[in-house]
Amino acid sequence: MSEYHRDLKPFQDSMHEECGVFGIYSSEKRDLTRSVYYGLYALQHRGQEACGIAISSDNKILYHKNCGLVSEVFTEEIMDKMPEADIAIGHVRYSTTGEDRFNNAQPLVFNGKLGKFAIAHNGNITNAKKLRDQLLHENILFQTSLDSEVVGTLINKYSEDRYIDGILHAAQMLDGSFSMLIMTRTKLIAIRDRHGIRPMVLGQIGLDDYVIASETSALDAVGANYVRDIEAGEMLVISSKGLQSTKWANEKKEFCIFEYVYFARPDSVLEGTSVYQARKESGRQLAKHFPVEADIVSGVPDSANVAARGFAEQSGIPFVEAFAKNGYVGRTFIKPKQGMRESAVKIKLNAIKSNVQGKRVVLVDDSIVRGTTSKQIVQMLRDAGAKEVHLRIASPAVKHPCFLGVDMQTYSQLIGAYRSVDEIRDIIGADSLAYLTIDMLKDACRNKQNSCDFCAGCFTGEYPVKIDMKELDKMVFDD
Numbered sequence: 141m142s143e144y145h146r147d148l149k150p151f152q153d154s155m156h157e158e159c160g161v162f163g164i165y166s167s168e169k170r171d172l173t174r175s176v177y178y179g180l181y182a183l184q185h186r187g188q189e190a191c192g193i194a195i196s197s198d199n200k201i202l203y204h205k206n207c208g209l210v211s212e213v214f215t216e217e218i219m220d221k222m223p224e225a226d227i228a229i230g231h232v233r234y235s236t237t238g239e240d241r242f243n244n245a246q247p248l249v250f251n252g253k254l255g256k257f258a259i260a261h262n263g264n265i266t267n268a269k270k271l272r273d274q275l276l277h278e279n280i281l282f283q284t285s286l287d288s289e290v291v292g293t294l295i296n297k298y299s300e301d302r303y304i305d306g307i308l309h310a311a312q313m314l315d316g317s318f319s320m321l322i323m324t325r326t327k328l329i330a331i332r333d334r335h336g337i338r339p340m341v342l343g344q345i346g347l348d349d350y351v352i353a354s355e356t357s358a359l360d361a362v363g364a365n366y367v368r369d370i371e372a373g374e375m376l377v378i379s380s381k382g383l384q385s386t387k388w389a390n391e392k393k394e395f396c397i398f399e400y401v402y403f404a405r406p407d408s409v410l411e412g413t414s415v416y417q418a419r420k421e422s423g424r425q426l427a428k429h430f431p432v433e434a435d436i437v438s439g440v441p442d443s444a445n446v447a448a449r450g451f452a453e454q455s456g457i458p459f460v461e462a463f464a465k466n467g468y469v470g471r472t473f474i475k476p477k478q479g480m481r482e483s484a485v486k487i488k489l490n491a492i493k494s495n496v497q498g499k500r501v502v503l504v505d506d507s508i509v510r511g512t513t514s515k516q517i518v519q520m521l522r523d524a525g526a527k528e529v530h531l532r533i534a535s536p537a538v539k540h541p542c543f544l545g546v547d548m549q550t551y552s553q554l555i556g557a558y559r560s561v562d563e564i565r566d567i568i569g570a571d572s573l574a575y576l577t578i579d580m581l582k583d584a585c586r587n588k589q590n591s592c593d594f595c596a597g598c599f600t601g602e603y604p605v606k607i608d609m610k611e612l613d614k615m616v617f618d619d
C-alpha cells in the first residue's frame with residue numbers, strides 16, 4: 141500500500157478510495173496534457189500510488205504512466221514531449237495489492253480491432269473474476285490483475301462497427317461499481333454503473349470543450365463550469381457531433397455516502413450536495429443528539445475539522461485546535477517497523493499542550509475503521525494534560541467491508557464489526573463515545589434538488605448490488 145495518505149491515519153487505519161479519473165474533450169488541438177495534469181493534481185487525494193495520462197493526437201493514442209504522485213510522474217520534460225491533442229484522459233490510482241504496480245497503472249491502452257482505445261476506471265467490478273475466467277477459456281490472455289482489463293477486453297470483443305456498441309454490451313455484463321472514461325481516437329466516453337455508486341461530474345469550458353471528473357474540485361482546477369452529474373446507468377459520448385447521452389439502465393441511484401464522510405474534498409459538490417455542508421451538518425447533528433459538557437471542541441486533522449466546526453457552532457463550545465499536523469510527511473516517509481508505529485503517528489501529528497492542558501475535550505473524527513490511530517490520538521491528548529476526552533464520530537460505526545471500490549474487504553479489519561459502542565470506547569480509551577446514526581448522516585447529505593439515495597453498505601451491510609462472497613473470494617487472482 142501507499143506510504144502516504146492525505147490525513148493522519150497511516151497503515152490502513154482509514155478507508156481509501158481506489159481511484160480518480162479526469163478527461164477532457166477540446167474542439168481545438170491544444171496542450172491537454174497540462175490540463176489533465178492540473179485535473180489529476182486536484183484529485184491526488186483519491187490515489188497516490190500511480191498515475192497516467194493518455195492523449196489522442198492526429199489519430200494516434202499516446203500515453204505516459206508510472207508509479208508515484210502526479211508531480212513526480214509528470215515532469216516538465218515529460219509534458220513537453222506530449223504533443224497537442226483533441227482528447228485526453230487521466231487516472232490516479234490507490235493500490236491495494238502492491239505487486240506489479242507499474243502494470244496496474246492506468247489509463248490502460250488497448251490495441252483493439254477498431255483501433256486503439258484507452259480506459260480510466262474508478263470502481264470495482266465484483267464479477268470480474270468470473271468474466272475473466274470465461275475469457276481465459278476463449279484463449280484471451282491478460283497482462284494485469286485489473287478488472288479494468290477485463291472491461292477493455294469485453295468492449296473489444298463486443299464491438300462490431302463502433303466501440304460504443306461494445307461499451308454498452310460490456311456494461312450490461314458488469315456487476316459492481318464503475319465510473320469510467322473511455323477514449324477512442326475521436327471520442328471521449330463517460331459511463332457510470334447502474335446505481336451511480338462512484339462519483340462522476342460533467343463540466344464545460346467555453347462553448348465546445350467538455351470535462352469529466354471524479355469531483356467538481358477538479359473542474360474548478362481547469363476553469364470548467366459544472367454542468368451536471370453523470371446519471372446512474374448513463375453513457376455520455378462527446379465527439380465532434382456534441383454530446384450524446386444514452387440511458388442503458390434504469391435503476392435508482394445509490395451514491396456512496398462515504399464520499400461525503402471522508403473521500404471527497406470539502407470544496408467538491410457531489411450529487412448537488414456540498415461536501416463541506418454535509419460534513420458541517422453531520423457535526424451539528426452530533427452536537428444536537430450526543431451533547432457533552434466540555435471546554436473545547438477539536439477535530440482530527442484534516443478530514444474531521446469541518447464536522448468539528450459544526451459541532452462547535454451547534455453546542456456553543458469553542459473550536460480550538462488540539463493538534464498540529466506535520467505537513468511535510470510525504471510518500472517518501474519510511475514506514476516504521478511494527479512496534480514503532482506509535483511514534484509514526486506522533487511524527488505526523490502532535491498535541492498542542494497549551495490548548496488542551498486541564499481541558500475537557502470533545503474530539504470529532506469522521507469515522508473509525510480499525511481504531512488503532514483513534515486510540516493513539518486519545519492517548520496523545522491525555523499525555524498533553526487533557527482532563528477528559530469525549531470522542532464523537534460524524535458517521536455510524538463501520539461494521540461491514542466495502543466491495544465497491546474501497547480497500548476494505550474483510551470484517552477482521554474493522555473494530556466496529558463485532559463490538560458494541562461501549563467496548564470500542566474502552567479499547568480506544570475515551571471517556572465517552574458516540575456515533576451519528578445512518579438516518580442523521582443521510583439527512584445531512586441530502587438536499588432539496590437531490591433525489592438520489594445512498595449506498596451505505598459499510599454501515600448497514602445492505603449493498604446496492606448483490607455481493608456473492610464466493611465470487612469475491614476468487615477476486616484475488618492467481619499469479
Ligand code: SF4
Pocket residue numbers: 337395396397398399541542543544545546595596597598599
Ligand atoms: S460500502 Fe458503499 S458507502 Fe461504504 S464505502 Fe463502499 S460504496 Fe461507499
